[in-house]
Amino acid sequence: MLPVEELVERVRGYQPTADTGLLRKAYDYAEKAHQGQKRKSGDPYFTHPASVAGVICDLRLDMASVCAGLLHDVVEDTLATRKDIEGEFGAEIADLVDGVTKLSQVNFTSKEDRQAENFRKMVVAMARDIRVLLIKLCDRVDNMRTLEHMKPEAQQRIARETMEIYAPLANRLGMQSFKSELEDLSFKYLEADAYAEVASQVAKTQKERDRYIADVCKTLASRLAEQGFAADVSGRSKHLYSIWRKMKSHEVGIDQIYDIIAFRVLVESVSDCYACLGVVHSKWTPVPGRFKDYIALPKPNMYQSLHTSVIGPGRERIEIQIRTADMHRVAERGIAAHWRYKEKGANGGGVSETDAARFGWLKQLLEWQKDLKDPAEFLEGVKVDLFQEEVYVFTPKGDVRVFPRGSTPVDFAYQIHTDLGNHITGARVNGKLESLRYKLRSGDILEVVSKPDQKPSKDWLDFVQTTSARAKIRNYLRQAEREKSLKLGRELVEREFARAHISLSKFLKSEGAAAFV
Structure with missing residues (x-):
């Protein structure tokens, strides 16, 4: 169990002026509230909230979040109420605990409609205070670390939920x-034999790989130092789920998977990043088509790095970031690194305008949950638009647009403007x-070709x-069908009036028409 003194020291490490008295109080309160309760492992239940608080410290979240992590199961699993928490710790911590409690009641493995509606509730909670979701992710990480003590059916259910919902959300939050830990832990239970x-x-090759990593790090750090760069060089094996996905997609064994090892170079400035890239490419031959510039073109979750693959020592293909x-x-x-904690009051812990700009997908998600009335359509859109790999496409003016893989010029046109989407006839892609x-x-580079009568x-x-293109097309088709029905109805009425030798236009202006209506 994580002792209170260790937790206090970890918080002081990044919040020197934090109210550690409040932290000690929350620790004691939660420990007493859970007294006598056991986990499936047989350990005291409080080991879990204490561990969650430790994971929250890893994210360097504020004191209210750490306290809420300690207290997150108190309302659900003990006699304490939200009112009790507010009386002891204030409204901010009580709101966080209440939000996490409600998320804990969301069941993603229920029937489809309920699953979709529950996800919508989760998004609403996230909109009110992003810390609720961050605490919930910390809770899920600790639960996945101790999942071996659950029954097999529960392991499958929780692991699938984690792989389909929480790992992609962690990825989208940057x-x-x-993301990597949740994927590996889920993989362990969902594909036990493959794992x-x-x-x-x-x-089998870990010791040999460790020696290789140490040699490459030493060589690269030395070469960079010769060129005047104070760089921190490290290496690691890619996580197991990532390796397995490559094996599966290429239908090959692990011995045929290249660049299993990834190296990271940390430098002082953006200009140093590009200069170091030149040093790397002068030392080892780059693999054609494997360079990616996420500094000039950040991912939607704000990830930035230069990625290159080179033929390293021993003719091994290695990735360097x-x-x-x-x-x-x-x-x-x-987002935990970006988020600015606001004082109690306006917008509470909601998503700031700055964060909404940095995480445009989050703004899109919040708009969808308001606009899409059908919960199933909302969840479908999230899985398609937010949890898939993206492609980056340029407008003729050089603006970048991001789409889920498999998107078409029609998706592009509707993202620019609804009218453009409604009248698209084709596209000029890279001049063709x-x-x-x-x-x-x-x-x-895509230029939309359109005609007014399309x-x-x-x-x-x-x-x-x-989802946006699909919704706009459906909306147009519904409107067109309505207009078609109105036109048909008018024609039928006109035909009947003509048969009776009555002018419909004159009738509509008459007192009789008013009485009829």
Whole structure:
């Protein structure tokens, strides 16, 4: 169990002026509230809230979040009420505990409609205070670390929920360390045989790989120092789920998977990043087509780095990531590294305008939950638009647009403007005319070709990928069908009036029409 003194020291490490008296009080309160309760492992239940608070400290969240982590199960699992928590610790901590309690009651494995509605509730909670979701992610990380004590059915349910919802959310929030750990832990239970095989194969060559990593780090650090760069060089094996996905997608064994090892170079400035890239490429031959510049073109979750693959010592293909210390902080902690804690009052712990700009997908998510009335459509849109790999496409003016993989020029046009989407006939991609079904690729420069008399077709729903395009097409088709029905109705009425030798227009202006209406 994480002792209170260790927790206090960890908080002081990044919040020297924090009210540690409040932290001690929350620790004692939660420990007494859970007294006598046991986990499935047989350990005292309080080991879990204490561990969650420790994970929250890893994210360097504020004191209210750490206290809420200690107290997050008190209302649900003991006799304490929200009112009790507010009386002891104030409204801010009580609100956080209440939010996490409600998220804990969300069941993602229920029937589809309920699952979708529960996810919507989760997004609403996130909108009110992003710390609620961050605390919940910390809770999930600790629960996954101790999942071996649960029954097999529960392991499968929790692991699948984690893989489908929480790991992608961690990725979207820019929390790469959480994403990788949650994926590996879920993989362990969802594909037990595959996990054991990959883990065994990786373990067999671990000592040899550790020596290789040490040699490359020493060589690279020395070369960079010769060029005047104070760089921090480290290396690691990629996580097991990532390796397995590559094996599965390429249908090969682990011995045929290249660049299993990734190296990280931390430097002082952006200009140093590019200069160090030159040093790396002068030392080892770069692999064509494997360079990615996420500094000039950050990922939607604000991840920034230069990525390159080179043929390293022993003809091994290795990946090298080059970034600044600030970029690394964001890469590991994501929105938790950016988020500015606001005083109690306006907007509480909600998403600031700055964060909404940095995490545009989050703003989109909050808009969807307001606009899409059908919960199932909302969840479908989230999984398609937010939890898939993206492609980066340029407008003719050089603006970058991000789309889920598999998107088409129709998705592109609707993202620019609804009218443009409604009248698109084709696209000029990299100067070449392409059909509406063309699959967008990263780096494409796309210019929409349109005609005023073009109209959306029901067939478009078969190949568009984004939720917004699908919703706008459906809306147009519904409106067109309504207008068609109104026109048909008017024609039928006019025909009947003509048969009776009565002018419909004159009738509509008459007193009789008013009485009829």
